[in-house]
Amino acid sequence: MAVERTEVAEKICERTMFSVGMKRAEQGVHGFMLPVPKLASPTQVLVRVKEVGLDGTDFTMVGHDKKDIAEGRDEIVIGHEMMGIVEEIGPNVVSFKPGDNVTITVRRGCGLCWPCKQGKSDYCLTGQFKERGLHKLDGFLTKYAVEEEANIVKLQPGTEKYGILVEPLSIAEKALEQVRRVQARVPPACGHTAHKWTRDHWGACKTALVIGGGTLGCLTAALLRINGVTTFATSRTPEESFKVKMLRKLGCDYMRVGESGEGIEKVVEHCQRDRHLDIIIEAAGASQLALSIIPYMSRSSVYVLTGIPRGEQLATMDTNRLLRHIVRYNQAIVGSVNSNRTHFEMAVDDILKINEKFGNILDEFVTNRFKLSEYKQAFAYESKDALKIAIEID
Ligand SMILES: [Zn+2]
Ligand SMILES: [Zn+2]
Numbered sequence: 001m002a003v004e005r006t007e008v009a010e011k012i013c014e015r016t017m018f019s020v021g022m023k024r025a026e027q028g029v030h031g032f033m034l035p036v037p038k039l040a041s042p043t044q045v046l047v048r049v050k051e052v053g054l055d056g057t058d059f060t061m062v063g064h065d066k067k068d069i070a071e072g073r074d075e076i077v078i079g080h081e082m083m084g085i086v087e088e089i090g091p092n093v094v095s096f097k098p099g100d101n102v103t104i105t106v107r108r109g110c111g112l113c114w115p116c117k118q119g120k121s122d123y124c125l126t127g128q129f130k131e132r133g134l135h136k137l138d139g140f141l142t143k144y145a146v147e148e149e150a151n152i153v154k155l156q157p158g159t160e161k162y163g164i165l166v167e168p169l170s171i172a173e174k175a176l177e178q179v180r181r182v183q184a185r186v187p188p189a190c191g192h193t194a195h196k197w198t199r200d201h202w203g204a205c206k207t208a209l210v211i212g213g214g215t216l217g218c219l220t221a222a223l224l225r226i227n228g229v230t231t232f233a234t235s236r237t238p239e240e241s242f243k244v245k246m247l248r249k250l251g252c253d254y255m256r257v258g259e260s261g262e263g264i265e266k267v268v269e270h271c272q273r274d275r276h277l278d279i280i281i282e283a284a285g286a287s288q289l290a291l292s293i294i295p296y297m298s299r300s301s302v303y304v305l306t307g308i309p310r311g312e313q314l315a316t317m318d319t320n321r322l323l324r325h326i327v328r329y330n331q332a333i334v335g336s337v338n339s340n341r342t343h344f345e346m347a348v349d350d351i352l353k354i355n356e357k358f359g360n361i362l363d364e365f366v367t368n369r370f371k372l373s374e375y376k377q378a379f380a381y382e383s384k385d386a387l388k389i390a391i392e393i394d
Pocket of ligand 2: 188190191192195204205
C-alpha cells in the first residue's frame with residue numbers, strides 16, 4: 001500500500017510543471033505551475049525541453065509589458081529558441097523516436113491562406129498566425145512541450161548543443177535567401193559567370209555590410225562568411241567588446257557608429273572604397289539609421305531589413321533624394337520576417353559549416369547560462385558583452 005501511495009503522489013507531482021512567462025493581470029516575468037501537456041493526436045510528439053535562448057524580443061516583451069495571451073488563458077509561457085529531447089511519440093509519428101535531439105519551429109499558420117497551407121506561414125497573408133512563446137501559444141520556458149511532428153526539426157549529430165541557435169540562424173537564412181532571390185535579377189557585378197547569385201559559390205567577389213552586433217548580426221555575418229562574402233559589420237558596440245571580438249573572429253571588418261547612428265554614411269562609403277557593396281543587412285531595428293543609408297547604397301544592390309522597432313519615430317528627410325536613388329540605381333529594399341521549416345533545416349546544416357570554418361566559434365555564442373529557477377536574474381541581466389543568454393531546464 002505504501003508503495004502505491006508513493007507512486008500516486010509522484011504521478012500527481014508530475015502532472016504539473018514549473019513554467020515561466022507573462023500573466024494577463026500582472027506586469028513583468030513570472031513563474032507559475034501548468035499541467036504537463038499530453039499527446040492529443042497520433043502525429044504529435046512530447047518533447048522534454050533542455051535549453052531555451054532569450055532574445056531581444058523576449059526582453060522587450062517583459063520590459064515593456066507587451067504580451068499576446070490566448071483568449072480564455074491568464075498567462076503565456078515565453079521563450080521561443082529551444083533545444084529538447086523527444087520523450088514520447090504518437091503512433092503515426094514517422095521521423096522521430098524517443099531520445100532524438102530536436103528543436104521546434106515558432107510560427108503556426110492561420111490555416112486559411114495559401115502560403116500557410118503550403119508550410120510557408122512566414123509569408124502568412126491574413127496575419128492570423130500564432131507563435132509559440134510570442135503570440136497566443138505557450139513557448140518553451142517549461143519542462144515539456146507537445147508539438148506536431150511537422151513542426152519539429154531534428155538536430156543532426158554535432159549540432160545538438162547548438163539547438164537554441166537554430167531559430168536565430170534560421171532568421172539569417174531567410175534574409176540571405178531573400179538576397180539571392182532578389183539579386184538573381186541582376187548580373188553579378190564582378191562579371192564571373194561562376195559567381196551568379198543562383199550558383200553554389202554565389203558569395204565570391206561579393207561584399208556585404210551587416211548593421212547590428214547582436215546574435216542575429218553575428219549569425220548573419222557567419223553565414224555570409226561561410227559563403228565567401230567579404231563582410232563588414234557596424235553597430236554602436238565599442239571596439240573592445242566581446243561581440244566585436246566575435247565579429248572579427250568571423251573575419252569581418254568592424255566600424256563603430258555613434259549612439260544615434262552618426263557616421264553610418266562614412267561606414268557605407270568605407271565599404272565602397274574599392275568595392276561594390278552588393279548587400280546590406282539591417283539587424284538592429286533602428287529605423288532612422290536604417291532609412292538614412294538608402295541614399296548611399298551601391299547601384300543594383302539589395303538591402304534586407306529584419307529589425308522591428310517599437311513605438312513611434314518621427315524624422316525629416318529628403319524624400320526626393322530617397323526616391324531618386326532607389327529608382328535610378330535599381331535598388332531593392334526588402335523586409336524579411338520569421339522563417340519556416342526549410343530555413344530551420346538550412347540552419348542545422350550550416351551550424352556544422354560555421355563551426356568547421358571558424359574553429360567551433362558557436363561554442364562561444366552562449367555567454368551566460370541560468371537555471372529556470374533563476375529566471376528573474378536572467379531577465380534582469382544586462383551587459384554590453386552578453387551575446388546569447390540561455391536558460392537551462394531541469
Ligand atoms: Zn496564413
Ligand atoms: Zn566574381
